Amino acid sequence: MKKFTKTHEWVDVEGKIATIGITVHAAEELGDVTFVELPEEGKEIKKGEVLCAVESVKSASDVYSPVSGKVIEVNTELDASPEIINDDAEGKGWIVKIELSDESELDELLTEEEYKNSL
Template identity: 75%
Template sequence: MKKYTNAHEYVDVEGNVATIGISVKAAEELGDVTYVELPEVGKEVKKGDILCTIESVKSAEDIYAPVSGKVIEVNNELEDNPEIVNEDAENRGWIVKMELSDKSELDGLLDEDPPIEN
């Protein structure tokens, strides 16, 4: 089950594990991604907390946790190849995997990525 936030993060849930990243639209809007600051494995986050930061040639953007939980894995491939976010944002470009602490938070998310407002 894939859900989206108004800020264009996505959450792909399997069981009690959520894979989180940014949507294809968000990656296109950012431009060429040059750096992804990954959180530490074991970090506990609440919905709305800053999860990580993505830097591009255009700007640096904070990525917010769309759900609460504990980071159980990070995509270390992004450290050396941050451009994967641009190439395949919603698959190989995932940022973190989290163990969900409150599945009911998924109810407030969107079923599809909303349009980007300029």
């Protein structure tokens, strides 16, 4: 189940694991991504908190966590190749995987159609 935020993050949930990244729209707005400041594995994060920062040739932008939980994996490929976000923002360009602590938070997120209508 893929959900979206008004701040242009996406979350794809399988069981209790949420994979999070920025949307294609956000990647296009940022331009060429040059650096991703990844969070530490094991970090507890609350919904709405800054998860990481993404820098591009145009600007730097905070990425907010759409859900609460514990960071269990980060996409270390982004260290060497941050441009993966531009190439495949909603696939190989994922940023983190979080073990959900409150699945009910997903109900507050947007469907793909609702997200596209909000642009």
